[in-house]
Amino acid sequence: MIREYLQFLWRSFRVSFVGDWRYHLWMLVLTVIALLGLNAYCRQFVDGLITTGMTDQISWGLYIANFTYLVGVAAAAVMLVIPVYVYRNRELHDLVIFGELLAVAAIIMCLLFVTVDLGRPDRFHHLLLRFNFPISMLTWDVLVLNGYLALNLHICGYLIYCRYRGKHPSRLFYIPFVFIAIVWAVSIHTVTAFLLVGLGGRPFWNQAIIAPRFIASAFAAGPAIIILTLQAIGRFSSYEVARPALMTLRQIVLVALTINMFLLISELFTEFYTDSAHAASARYLFFGLHGHHALVPWIWTAIAFNSIALVLLYLPASRGLKILDLACVLLIIGIWIEKGMGLIVPAFIPSPLGEIVEYAPTVNEVLVCLGIWAFGALIYTIFVRVTIPVLSGRLRADQPIDDILYEFSQPDRAKELARGDLA
Amino acid sequence: MQLPVLDNSRFGGGRGEFQQRRDRPEVSRRRFLRTGLAAGSGLAALAAAASPLSRLAGVDHDVFANFFQKHYKAMSRAEIDSALERIRRDVGRRYGVAATVQDVRPLDGVEFVYALNLSRCNGNRRCVHACVKENNQSRSPEMQYIRVIEMPKGTLDVEQGNHHFDSEAVPDQEHYYLPVQCHQCANPPCVKVCPVEATWQEPDGITVIDYDWCIGCRYCEAACPYWARRFNFSDPVIPSDELNPDMSYLSNRPRSKGVMEKCTFCLHRTRQGRLPACLEACPTGARKFGNVLDPDSEVSQILRTKRIFVLKQEVGTLPRFFYYFDERYPRSGEADTADDSHDKSVKHGGTS
Numbered sequence: 001m002i003r004e005y006l007q008f009l010w011r012s013f014r015v016s017f018v019g020d021w022r023y024h025l026w027m028l029v030l031t032v033i034a035l036l037g038l039n040a041y042c043r044q045f046v047d048g049l050i051t052t053g054m055t056d057q058i059s060w061g062l063y064i065a066n067f068t069y070l071v072g073v074a075a076a077a078v079m080l081v082i083p084v085y086v087y088r089n090r091e092l093h094d095l096v097i098f099g100e101l102l103a104v105a106a107i108i109m110c111l112l113f114v115t116v117d118l119g120r121p122d123r124f125h126h127l128l129l130r131f132n133f134p135i136s137m138l139t140w141d142v143l144v145l146n147g148y149l150a151l152n153l154h155i156c157g158y159l160i161y162c163r164y165r166g167k168h169p170s171r172l173f174y175i176p177f178v179f180i181a182i183v184w185a186v187s188i189h190t191v192t193a194f195l196l197v198g199l200g201g202r203p204f205w206n207q208a209i210i211a212p213r214f215i216a217s218a219f220a221a222g223p224a225i226i227i228l229t230l231q232a233i234g235r236f237s238s239y240e241v242a243r244p245a246l247m248t249l250r251q252i253v254l255v256a257l258t259i260n261m262f263l264l265i266s267e268l269f270t271e272f273y274t275d276s277a278h279a280a281s282a283r284y285l286f287f288g289l290h291g292h293h294a295l296v297p298w299i300w301t302a303i304a305f306n307s308i309a310l311v312l313l314y315l316p317a318s319r320g321l322k323i324l325d326l327a328c329v330l331l332i333i334g335i336w337i338e339k340g341m342g343l344i345v346p347a348f349i350p351s352p353l354g355e356i357v358e359y360a361p362t363v364n365e366v367l368v369c370l371g372i373w374a375f376g377a378l379i380y381t382i383f384v385r386v387t388i389p390v391l392s393g394r395l396r397a398d399q400p401i402d403d404i405l406y407e408f409s410q411p412d413r414a415k416e417l418a419r420g421d422l423a
Numbered sequence: 424m425q426l427p428v429l430d431n432s433r434f435g436g437g438r439g440e441f442q443q444r445r446d447r448p449e450v451s452r453r454r455f456l457r458t459g460l461a462a463g464s465g466l467a468a469l470a471a472a473a474s475p476l477s478r479l480a481g482v483d484h485d486v487f488a489n490f491f492q493k494h495y496k497a498m499s500r501a502e503i504d505s506a507l508e509r510i511r512r513d514v515g516r517r518y519g520v521a522a523t524v525q526d527v528r529p530l531d532g533v534e535f536v537y538a539l540n541l542s543r544c545n546g547n548r549r550c551v552h553a554c555v556k557e558n559n560q561s562r563s564p565e566m567q568y569i570r571v572i573e574m575p576k577g578t579l580d581v582e583q584g585n586h587h588f589d590s591e592a593v594p595d596q597e598h599y600y601l602p603v604q605c606h607q608c609a610n611p612p613c614v615k616v617c618p619v620e621a622t623w624q625e626p627d628g629i630t631v632i633d634y635d636w637c638i639g640c641r642y643c644e645a646a647c648p649y650w651a652r653r654f655n656f657s658d659p660v661i662p663s664d665e666l667n668p669d670m671s672y673l674s675n676r677p678r679s680k681g682v683m684e685k686c687t688f689c690l691h692r693t694r695q696g697r698l699p700a701c702l703e704a705c706p707t708g709a710r711k712f713g714n715v716l717d718p719d720s721e722v723s724q725i726l727r728t729k730r731i732f733v734l735k736q737e738v739g740t741l742p743r744f745f746y747y748f749d750e751r752y753p754r755s756g757e758a759d760t761a762d763d764s765h766d767k768s769v770k771h772g773g774t775s
Contacts, residue, residue: 031465035472042475048680049639050657059644059654119639119654119681122490126619126638130494138618138642200738201612201648280582352650352735353570353603354581 004397008164011401015389016382018408022236023385030378037371040364041116049119052365057357058348060117062369065340067113069221070106070376071192072214072339074148076222077103078185079252085178092245094391098233099226100156101383103185107149109376116368137195144188151181156387164390165397189214196347204281204347207270213263219256221335223249224328229380231321238411239388250324254313257331261310264303284356285346292349294358298341305334485509494620495633495672503672506635510676514668517677518661522668524676527694529627535688535743536628536715537699538725539602542749543709546571546593546600553704554604557689558675559667561659568653568686569604569701603734604701605630605651605686606742613643613652622683628743629688631673637682644683648738655680688712715743 019027044051054061080099083089115121133139155177162169193211200206227249234241271282285295309331317323350356361369389395389404407414492498492506507524514522551569560566572584576599584601594600611630614622621636622643644652658680670676671691678684689699693712702710713720725731729747 031468035468038469039472039475042473046475046478048655048657052656054656056644056653057650059641114640117640119641119683120637120679123619123636123638126494126621126636130497130620130636132618132620136616136618136642138616138640142618195642199612199616199646200740201646201735277580277582348645350582352648353572353586354584355586355650 004165005161008161008397011395012382012386014401015395015404015408016385018405019385020409020411023408027378027381030374030381033374034371034378037368037374040367040371043364044116044368045121051362053359053361054365055357055359057351057355058345058359060344060348061359062340062361062365063113063117065344066369066372067110067117068192068214068344069336069339070110070113071145071189072218072335073222073225074103074106074110075185075189075215076218076226077106077152078182079219079223079256080226080249081178081182081185083248085175086182089248092248095226095230095241095245097156097159097387097391098230098384100152100181101387102226102229102380103152104149104156105376105380105383107145107152108379109372110145111149112372112375113369116372137191137198140191141188141195144184144191148181148184148188151177151184155181156383160387160390163393164395186215189218196343201352202281202347203278205343207267209263209267209270210343213260213267216256216260216263217335217338220253220260221332223252223256224332227253227328228325228332231325233384233388237384237388238392238407246321246324247319250313250318253328253331254310257306257310257313260335261306280350281346284349285342289350290356292356292358294360295341295346295349298337302334302337302342305330306338309334485513489635492635494636496623507672510670510672514666514670514677518663518666520663520666520668522666522670522676524670524672525691526672527674527691529625529629529690530694532716533694533714534628534716535607535693535712536722536726537607537688537744538711538722538729538731539744539746540709540711540749541599541601541746543707544571544600544602544705545707545709546573546588546590546595546598547706549704549706550602550701550710553700554686556665557667557692557700558687559659559661559670559677560653560684561655561657561661562665563660564657566653566655566659566684568651569602570650572601572603573598574601601746603649603651604744605688606649606734606740606744607686607688609741609743610739612646612648612738612740616642616646618642625673625690627690627694629690630685631687631690632683632685633673634676634678634682634684639681639683641683648735648740649742652683652685654683 040051052061052063077099080092080096084092084096115124118124127139127142131139131142133143155174158174159169190211193214196202196205197207197210227246230241230246230249233239268282268286271279280289283289284292285299287293288296309327312318312323312327312330315323318327345359349358385408386395394407395401395404488505488509493502495503498506503526507526510524511522514520514524548571551567551571554560554568555562555565558568560568570586572581572586573588573590573595574581574584576597581601588598607624607628607630609624609628611624614624614630618640619636619638621638622630622632624630639654641654644654655678659678661677666677667675669691674687674689674691689697689701693699699710699712702712711721711725713722715722715726717723725747726745730750731745731747733742733745
């Protein structure tokens with residue numbers, strides 16, 4: 001039993017190292033970026049967070065911004081799960097696993113982003129010894145994120161491993177967890193929003209609309225990422241992605257982005273029509289304050305991208321993949337800016353004492369972020385690399401893996417041979 | 424930096440070669456060598472990426488004791504004593520200074536409050552620098568717990584203030600000066616948010632940090648409405664001859680990089696009957712400090728008789744730091760007891 005499982009891990013390991021030149025190039029590039037990120041982080045670890053652009057005035061920056069964004073991506077995996085298990089939409093069935101694997105990769109990236117943000121990561125174990133639960137929202141976040149990681153690892157791991165052994169998965173072992181994961185997905189993003197919303201000293205965050213907006217924007221950006229990922233999987237592997245699945249996702253993105261824009265308008269109206277002192281951060285973000293306007297170009301780019309994406313998605317032409325992909329890319333970037341430069345940073349400007357200090361990330365900080373993104377892409381590629389032959393029944397416990405290794409190392413020749421054999 | 428070498432002969436050649444490779448022993452040996460080479464280069468690249476770690480200072484002999492040191496509140500008397508001894512040793516090693524490191528406990532029946540007379544403060548910033556010296560803050564970059572804001576007369580909106588005024592002489596007739604430091608709130612948002620309970624409110628109302636427990640997430644810094652907390656973005660730099668050797672565990676002992684710190688009302692002084700360093704340095708008499716539970720204390724009298732206010736009352740933090748202006752004309756016909764609610768604890772009496 002355990003031997004069989006270890007053999008599965010060993011085979012997964014071998015499979016993930018075999019591929020044609022495109023695969024090797026992709027993995028090499030990701031590895032190099034991840035190592036550059038590790039190098040930058042080691043520098044930060046030795047010298048302290050002085051290597052970042054953060055200050056006492058702006059004490060959270062790019063790390064927390066990426067963390068917030070990726071929590072949304074992870075939560076959005078559930079948008080594939082709901083149609084399958086609640087509405088029994090069969091088209092998405094296999095795709096659920098790719099969505100949940102994306103959630104796993106995203107949560108791992110989240111945990112890395114939180115870790116690199118810590119001043120004393122060597123004291124991480126203090127969390128286990130004195131855990132300020134339920135008072136501190138950060139402890140809630142630790143629980144829900146790790147819980148979500150465990151849930152998704154269990155669901156994907158169980159389904160994939162059953163398929164590998166050629167057994168039928170027992171519903172009892174995964175269906176209840178699927179439903180827990182659906183609720184849990186909403187909770188991870190809600191808790192992350194509450195982390196910011198609960199701070200009375202930061203009026204920009206201290207608004208009830210933040211949590212619903214988080215969910216809406218995540219459910220737009222997350223499925224958009226999945227749309228692009230699935231097409232990449234379809235192009236670079238033997239896996240065929242059904243077009244109706246992409247169209248279902250398009251619907252989800254469309255609705256979520258519409259709600260997100262509506263909530264944004266509600267927020268802007270409240271801030272600017274009232275025009276109280278509480279709107280200082282919003283004024284800084286959208287128009288600049290006392291001659292400082294570093295974030296103004298960012299937020300208008302985000303709003304432009306999101307608006308164009310919304311219009312594109314409402315056009316029938318977005319049923320074509322080119323327009324759909326363009327809309328997805330625009331809104332992924334738009335929402336990333338909205339969460340980072342548009343939500344985390346402006347809450348610190350002006351400072352609670354009215355001082356305006358602007359924030360610009362350093363090269364080292366950007367390298368750490370890129371490194372984590374590359375690492376996330378790396379593990380996701382490996383997950384998918386192993387999952388596809390398992391789902392198609394080619395990688396099985398009772399068969400040697402030489403055929404898979406050959407097919408992976410020479411995909412074109414393998415295809416020719418397959419055709420030749422048929423003829 | 425070295426990068427992993429990837430095996431690229433694997434995707435040249437025809438199918439025959441693939442078959443042969445599996446059969447011929449010398450090919451599999453070559454493959455083994457190639458795998459080894461790739462793994463070796465990968466490890467070398469990893470080592471190169473991690474190379475900045477070699478700049479970490481050598482392991483000192485207290486590293487394990489420090490790692491396993493418990494939370495301040497969980498330590499026994501003996502454990503605290505050995506922690507104090509370790510701190511003393513560390514100060515000796517790093518600065519060559521023989522320090523006294525105490526664990527000064529709060530006194531019964533004492534709740535400290537601060538009162539600041541804005542009519543007197545003239546913006547000379549002596550308090551700021553006395554605080555830096557007293558509390559062993561980093562000098563490079565200099566960290567300050569007190570921020571004095573130059574405010575235009577006629578407003579309390581800090582956004583209109585100037586944090587970096589650099590006048591030839593103070594006070595300037597157009598402005599008044601608003602010093603802000605930790606308000607030692609009775610309902611502190613910073614304490615609520617800490618995930619590891621590294622910061623808490625002591626019975627005498629002072630919010631402290633266990634610098635050896637803080638993980639450096641800076642959530643408290645985001646939560647504080649008075650911008651009273653500071654983070655050590657790098658290792659603090661203090662010249663040995665400027666180090667204040669009179670230290671305590673919860674206040675002015677040297678901090679490490681990556682942890683938070685803040686004003687503690689100089690608890691190593693005030694819990695032993697002395698006044699805070701900022702007050703002692705103030706040449707104008709604007710600063711008043713004392714026990715609010717003692718009805719005869721100066722601060723109790725100020726809270727009773729002056730028209731006091733707190734900053735950002737709407738955020739509900741119940742500060743123990745009060746501001747007031749001298750009244751130009753005495754109020755006639757008003758009894759001293761009009762504001763009687765203030766001679767109780769801040770916690771119970773509130774600020775209104």
